[in-house]
Amino acid sequence: MAKRAAPEVNAGSMADIAFLLLIFFLVTTTIAKDKGLLRSLPPIDDSIVEPPIIKQKNLFTVLINRNNQLLVEDEEMPLEDLRKAAIAFLDNGGGTNPAGESCDYCKGEKDESSSDHPEKAIISMKHDRETTYEKYMDVQNELVAAYNFLREREADRLYRKYYPEADKVFTAMLEEKEKNQFSKDEKLNERIETIKNLFPMKLSEAEPDKN
Amino acid sequence: MSKFRKKDKGEMPAISTASLPDIVFMLLFFFMVATVMRDSSLMIENKLPSADQVEKLKKDRTIFIYAGKPSSQYKQFGEEPRIQFNDAFIGLEDVQSSIYQGISEMNEELQSKVVVGLKIDKSTNAGLVSDIKQELRKANALKVMYIANTKKVE
Numbered sequence: 001m002a003k004r005a006a007p008e009v010n011a012g013s014m015a016d017i018a019f020l021l022l023i024f025f026l027v028t029t030t031i032a033k034d035k036g037l038l039r040s041l042p043p044i045d046d047s048i049v050e051p052p053i054i055k056q057k058n059l060f061t062v063l064i065n066r067n068n069q070l071l072v073e074d075e076e077m078p079l080e081d082l083r084k085a086a087i088a089f090l091d092n093g094g095g096t097n098p099a100g101e102s103c104d105y106c107k108g109e110k111d112e113s114s115s116d117h118p119e120k121a122i123i124s125m126k127h128d129r130e131t132t133y134e135k136y137m138d139v140q141n142e143l144v145a146a147y148n149f150l151r152e153r154e155a156d157r158l159y160r161k162y163y164p165e166a167d168k169v170f171t172a173m174l175e176e177k178e179k180n181q182f183s184k185d186e187k188l189n190e191r192i193e194t195i196k197n198l199f200p201m202k203l204s205e206a207e208p209d210k211n
Numbered sequence: 212m213s214k215f216r217k218k219d220k221g222e223m224p225a226i227s228t229a230s231l232p233d234i235v236f237m238l239l240f241f242f243m244v245a246t247v248m249r250d251s252s253l254m255i256e257n258k259l260p261s262a263d264q265v266e267k268l269k270k271d272r273t274i275f276i277y278a279g280k281p282s283s284q285y286k287q288f289g290e291e292p293r294i295q296f297n298d299a300f301i302g303l304e305d306v307q308s309s310i311y312q313g314i315s316e317m318n319e320e321l322q323s324k325v326v327v328g329l330k331i332d333k334s335t336n337a338g339l340v341s342d343i344k345q346e347l348r349k350a351n352a353l354k355v356m357y358i359a360n361t362k363k364v365e
Contacts, residue, residue, distance in 0.1 A: 007343035025242035035265040036358035129338025137260035
């Protein structure tokens with residue numbers, strides 16, 4: 001008996017169908033690219049606790065008024081100088097931390113009248129209700145940048161040997177942590193914590209006055 | 212006759228298009244996986260501020276809140292900045308319940324890691340933002356991300 005060949009299915013239009021689908025998904029795709037500043041809010045605490053006494057010299061006040069002008073430590077300051085001023089304040093290391101150790105990694109001026117230790121230094125920020133969000137973000141960005149600069153410097157000093165190629169050591173460490181989020185690397189986490197503890201981010205925000 | 216035959220011999224063989232569907236399918240699957248359907252259309256102006264110290268946002272654990280002036284086709288809502296959640300304007304007092312709703316729609320193991328993404332127009336008053344933050348504190352959603360455009364570091 002003659003072998004009957006199965007008729008071949010014409011697959012010529014397959015590409016057309018696939019293209020149609022492809023174009024549909026191409027058009028509807030928005031690739032996620034949201035980025036931003038991650039901050040934690042303080043939890044609401046109703047218990048009445050005596051607020052700890054903070055020395056004026058350990059407090060770096062940033063005020064933004066309704067005309068988007070900056071008042072830093074009672075002096076008007078352009079936004080461009082804020083980062084430098086914040087770094088100088090955090091890195092001062094004029095005294096000792098709560099445990100009584102002096103800051104041996106600070107490279108600041110060790111000014112008696114400025115902050116004692118990065119662990120004690122607090123940046124306090126207050127804005128008016130009518131400050132624009134853009135200015136508020138600019139200021140936040142500069143303050144976060146000050147912390148990142150100092151952390152980057154310490155990471156470079158302590159862990160450069162593990163990342164000889166990296167442009168920014170701390171960023172490289174965080175990226176590595178991000179990559180290995182499913183296999184926890186205890187050593188890496190410990191190092192990141194060490195850096196963070198050298199310059200803990202103490203950025204407090206006061207509520208604007210209601211008026 | 213011989214003329215035609217000669218031509219036949221010199222013709223290039225047709226390029227096989229059999230693998231074209233495969234290639235297209237590959238692309239198709241990539242875009243299918245990468246697609247996020249826009250689920251909330253913005254009813255407000257939303258020009259984000261810019262910052263250079265940005266971190267990446269993990270989409271799976273994020274609830275978005277938008278705020279800004281109503282855009283031109285929603286003029287009837289006035290000029291004052293409004294808060295938008297999903298597809299509707301909400302008042303300040305609804306922020307808490309919206310957050311709870313958003314959390315309950317999320318994956319269970321991510322619910323404790325919720326991040327609230329604030330997409331706020333840059334001309335909005337910071338007072339409104341601090342009001343939203345107060346509500347978030349009451350709802351115990353303490354991680355916020357101020358979403359911003361990336362500014363190049365000079």
